[in-house]
Amino acid sequence: MRLNKTLLTFGLAAVLLQMPTSTDAQTTAGGRQNPLLQKSSLPFGAPDFSKIQESDYLPAIEAAIKNQRENIQKIVSNKKKPTFQNTILAYEESGVLLDKVTSVFFGLTSAHKTPVIAETQKKVSPLLTELENEISFNQKLFERIKYVYDNEYKKLKGEDQRLTEVIYKSFVRSGALLSPEKMERMKAINSRISELQQQWGNLLPAATNAAVVWVQNKEELTGLSDADIAQCKKDAESRGGKAPYCIVIVNTTQQAILTNLQNRELRKKVYEASIHRADATNPDYNTFPIVTEIAKLRAEKGQLMGYKNYADYSLEKTMAKNSKNVNDFLSQLIKEYTPKAKAETQAIEQYAQKTEGKDFKLQPYDRFYYSAKMKKEMLNITDDEVKPYFNIDSVQVNGVFYAAHRVYGLNFKQRKDIPTYHPDMKVFEVSDKNGKPLALFYSDYFRRPTKRGGAWMSSFAKQSKQRGQLPIIYNVCNNAKAPEGQPSLITWDEVCTLFHEFGHALHGILSDCKYNTLSGTAVARDFVEMPSQFNESFASIPEIF
Structure with missing residues (x-):
């Protein structure tokens, strides 16, 4: 079930925003109004980053969680027969304020995670997981949703019908039909996975930032354009200047800079810094234990939900439907592609042997470099000439x-x-x-x-x-x-x-x-x-x- 729906609000949403969230939450320590809990005056209701401070997020999220809890309680306390309006639609709109705040906050956790934002995320994640568990396993709420699905679904039209189906099935997929014992285990699994995902999310960017390759001499950067060398100098300055130049590791395993880097030893350093950025090579950034535990917990989650494995559970909502279809597709792709890939690799290696000798063995960190040289010779063009x-x-x-x-x-x-x-x-x-x-x-x-x-x-x-x-x-x-x-x-x-x-x-x-x-x-x-x-x-x- 997806609680973070990322939205801003008008109409009914604006009404919900007027619901009490406590004066303490709406005002900061200095007495100013928390802009995340106020209606934005900007076009489209855009977040006003000129007013939002990093310290505003935690109290705003806490207030929004309280707001959604109150709205959920109103649904389950309703004595009237469950209907689309008083149950499905009411649930859909119950988290408007939380959506508004978290859509902004989680945008920053990915794109501009300052130390304050990172610390706030540590505090926020368990609060949101607790709320998600609380809602997912709220039996009174689910009973009302199930009643509408069982009795009103076929009478509904268009998006009303689709929304009812999506919400009902999201509760079922979260474990609403499990036994009480399995529900408790599912809650524990959800909480632990949330903790581990946060650890991984913090560790990987830190590992990537720490994996920069420092370069002492400009000569080591032979092959790079003047613009790329200037970028390496700028990157070094912005990261403390441990050396005159540095090569920043980017997200992908292979690094685009290897295309032009003539120094083979430096290419090797860059490649290995990339592939080892978050493994046991550096114990400070080892994500393997985190990934292993997440995989085990997901496998258990899939089995609790009655699936052979987590992949089948996860793929049920996709067009592929199950892991067999995915594996069949990949097997066919591998079968068709492998001969071409081997031939291409052999051609690049043979090209490199013309200048490096017949005993030269192409390594992963060589591929971009010699492929680019081969392309230049064949087509008389390079990426740098196009840039x-x-x-x-x-x-x-x-x-x-x-x-x-x-x-x-x-x-x-x-x-x-x-x-x-x-x-x-x-x-x-x-x-x-x-x-x-x-x-x-x-x-x-x-x-x-x-x-x-x-x-x-x-x-x-x-x-x-x-x-x-x-x-x-x-x-x-x-x-x-x-x-x-x-x-x-x-x-x-x-x-x-x-x-x-x-x-x-x-x-x-x-x-x-x-x-x-x-x-x-x-x-x-x-x-x-x-x-x-x-x-x-x-x-x-x-x-x-």
Whole structure:
């Protein structure tokens, strides 16, 4: 069951926001109103980061949890026969305030986890897990939901029927039909997994930040462009200057910088820093015990729910349905792809042997480097020669936004008046071809130590007609920011990533649903990548390219 629905509120939501949350929670120690518990005056109800302080999150979340508990109690205390309106819809709207606050807070835990935010997360996670367990195993609440599902479901239409089904099945999947003994065990498993996931979430970014490779001499960076060397110098300065240069490890196992790095020993260091960033090589950042315990607990959870394994339990909500279908698909893919992969690897190794000798054995840290050289010889082009055409600002406006305008009639206007949680971010108002406002879109493209690796889309508010809420969507990436006064250039792969993540953003921006639970990217996990991959294909269309 998903309690963090990430939304902001109007309409009925605004009424719920007026419900008492205690004066202490709404005001801070200095007597100021907690902005997270007040209705935002900004367009679309956007979070006002010019007013929100890091110390506001914990009391706001505590107040919002109290608010949802009160709303749930009203549902279970209702003496009237359970109906869609007084049970399903009431439950759907019970966590409006909590959704509002946590959608902002968890945006920061991924993209700007300062020490204060990290400490707050430690305190918040067990509170939310406790609430989730409390609601998931509230038998009086489930009885009312089940009554509506059993007696009213077939009479309902459209989204009303779908919402009833989703909510009922979410309770069942959480264990509402388990015996009391199994419920207690499930609660314990949920709590422990939450603790472990938080530990992992804190440890991995710290491990990645600690895995930088320090470089003493510029000569060791031979092969890199002047811009890349300048970036290495900037990264070293921002991380304490233990050496004149450093190579920052990014999210993926392979590191793009290996494409041009001539020094083989340094390539090896970078690769090994990447693959060993969070294993027993450095006991301070060993995630193996965490992952092992999570896997065991998930296996037990799957078995408690009557499944052979956790994979089958997890996949039930996807298009794939079960682990057999997934394994069959992967086996077929491996069968078809392996000969091609082996042939490609052999070709790269043979190419490298022309200059390195016949005894040269291609290693994982060599592949990018010699593949790029081979590509240059065959096609007379390199990624570095392409990068000057891809200024990230131009890619966003003249590529990503242009494609959305041509395909969907969307228009984008930058809103410099709307505050953000970091100065690198940009905000755009999205409107349709007639100028009707549709959404706000935030972009946060540059890496920093407080941001986890990777690229993703999420929302400060999901679209909901019931709540009168237009979507507030954001994309986060980890591109290198150029030194002051220079354009930030990105590779073709990074261009594709911008288009890909904006495909997810469009899924949220163009959502047209009545209920928050059903809107935006609330679809099967293995379908959610379809809009993003579809949008990624526009990057290579000549008119856009």
